[in-house]
Amino acid sequence: MTIEQKRVLQTSIPGPRSKELHARKTAAVAGGVGTTLPIYVTQAGGGIVVDVDGNQLIDFGSGIAVTSVGNAAPRVVDAVQEQVAAFTHTCFMVTPYEGYVAVAEKLNELTPGSFEKRSALFNSGAEAVENAVKIARHHTGRQAVVVFDHAYHGRTNLTMALTAKNMPYKHRFGPFAGEIYRVPMAYPFRWPTGPENCAEEAFAEFVSLVHTQVGESNCAAVLVEPIQGEGGFVVPAPGFLAKVADWCRENDILFIADEIQSGFCRTGDWFACEHEGVVPDLITTAKGIAGGMPLAGVTGRAEIMEAVHSGGLGGTYGGNPVACAAALGAIETMQAEDLAGAAKRIEQTMRPRLEALASKYDVIGDVRGRGAMLAVELVEPGTLTPNAKLTGEIAAACHQQGLITLTAGTFGNVLRFLPPLVIGDDLLHEGLDILEAAFAAKA
Numbered sequence: 162m163t164i165e166q167k168r169v170l171q172t173s174i175p176g177p178r179s180k181e182l183h184a185r186k187t188a189a190v191a192g193g194v195g196t197t198l199p200i201y202v203t204q205a206g207g208g209i210v211v212d213v214d215g216n217q218l219i220d221f222g223s224g225i226a227v228t229s230v231g232n233a234a235p236r237v238v239d240a241v242q243e244q245v246a247a248f249t250h251t252c253f254m255v256t257p258y259e260g261y262v263a264v265a266e267k268l269n270e271l272t273p274g275s276f277e278k279r280s281a282l283f284n285s286g287a288e289a290v291e292n293a294v295k296i297a298r299h300h301t302g303r304q305a306v307v308v309f310d311h312a313y314h315g316r317t318n319l320t321m322a323l324t325a326k327n328m329p330y331k332h333r334f335g336p337f338a339g340e341i342y343r344v345p346m347a348y349p350f351r352w353p354t355g356p357e358n359c360a361e362e363a364f365a366e367f368v369s370l371v372h373t374q375v376g377e378s379n380c381a382a383v384l385v386e387p388i389q390g391e392g393g394f395v396v397p398a399p400g401f402l403a404k405v406a407d408w409c410r411e412n413d414i415l416f417i418a419d420e421i422q423s424g425f426c427r428t429g430d431w432f433a434c435e436h437e438g439v440v441p442d443l444i445t446t447a448k449g450i451a452g453g454m455p456l457a458g459v460t461g462r463a464e465i466m467e468a469v470h471s472g473g474l475g476g477t478y479g480g481n482p483v484a485c486a487a488a489l490g491a492i493e494t495m496q497a498e499d500l501a502g503a504a505k506r507i508e509q510t511m512r513p514r515l516e517a518l519a520s521k522y523d524v525i526g527d528v529r530g531r532g533a534m535l536a537v538e539l540v541e542p543g544t545l546t547p548n549a550k551l552t553g554e555i556a557a558a559c560h561q562q563g564l565i566t567l568t569a570g571t572f573g574n575v576l577r578f579l580p581p582l583v584i585g586d587d588l589l590h591e592g593l594d595i596l597e598a599a600f601a602a603k604a
């Protein structure tokens with residue numbers, strides 16, 4: 162059933178039926194699994210999420226950058242329905258099937274680099290990152306992994322160690338996996354000597370820290386998000402990633418791009434590292450790959466991926482046939498509907514309005530991002546002091562008006578926007594109107 166692409170508020174947000182369900186949630190579900198906006202969903206499609214009270218909210222979150230092709234996208238639904246009726250699981254490691262192979266072929270074709278590649282499929286982003294590290298360690302015979310400030314790579318034990326932020330991701334969950342080393346990110350807005358020096362100085366610091374504290378010859382890989390996601394949509398200073406990638410090559414260290422949030426057309430190209438002309442040795446994908454079904458991948462140079470012995474990689478559900486069918490439907494949608502182009506058009510609509518907002522409200526210190534992965538960072542006016550309180554208030558005001566927005570950032574002071582790439586222009590503008598009204602009321 163298609164959903165009218167229209168915001169509708171029938172009740173306050175959340176409405177009474179959502180509140181009832183939320184009371185059940187609180188009594189039944191572990192409190193550690195938090196909820197940003199407790200409206201209970203019955204349907205979603207295009208740029209709209211429908212709740213149990215009949216409200217229709219504008220979606221600027223895409224379930225955290227997942228439903229890039231839209232929720233219940235027709236090609237995804239058809240592919241899943243056909244697959245689920247044929248067979249649901251055999252385990253690819255026991256008796257394989259074509260869908261897995263076809264997704265691997267697509268990943269090998271679409272990811273940057275014209276060399277021969279191989280892929281392996283998993284269930285979640287964190288699992289893909291864990292496996293990329295396993296493969297890098299196995300191939301190089303080295304253990305150390307270098308990661309960045311503000312990084313987010315997941316919530317499993319190894320990926321907690323790779324993730325930077327303590328609360329809520331790591332607090333009291335240690336001890337963490339060893340041989341992980343953290344270096345500063347080239348974060349232009351917060352670079353002490355100014356954005357113009359950021360790429361150069363951050364690179365010099367990176368080289369020095371790895372040399373003095375890790376040792377190049379102990380280093381298996383450098384793992385980086387080409388645009389940082391949970392860390393606050395930090396776009397590394399132009400040129401920084403290319404310098405790091407070149408340095409990795411000179412030192413036989415693998416460059417792993419975590420494109421789990423930034424990949425699959427989100428930033429206006431298939432992968433965000435393409436904007437910087439960077440070709441990773443390994444690349445991790447998840448989220449947008451399968452239109453909402455759980456699927457993740459590691460793709461990389463054949464000689465690296467093939468280093469691991471048979472049976473060394475895998476898992477019961479990794480590359481589940483239904484998730485693979487969904488991925489093929491999602492990728493076909495991205496190609497047929499030019500969703501990379503759509504992400505660029507979303508930026509053309511959103512960025513000028515966000516910049517206009519920034520010139521009106523001096524609490525907005527920075528507007529950044531790429532494609533349909535955009536954010537504003539809120540500060541105390543004229544300073545770099547994070548303004549998390551106002552960020553939360555603006556997000557809450559948007560929610561009450563039926564706009565799903567998310568926050569992010571190490572300091573909790575970033576409003577991030579991740580609309581489905583199929584959202585219509587009217588909804589995009591209406592969402593921005595709501596955001597502007599929230600600033601007018603709260604800032």
Ligand SMILES: Cc1ncc(COP(=O)(O)O)c(C=O)c1O
Pocket residue numbers: 225285286287288290313314315316386390391419420421422423447448
């Ligand atoms: C860049 C990045 N890496 C890894 C992950 C972990 O993915 P998952 O939540 O599917 O385990 C995320 C999730 O937000 C992410 O944004």
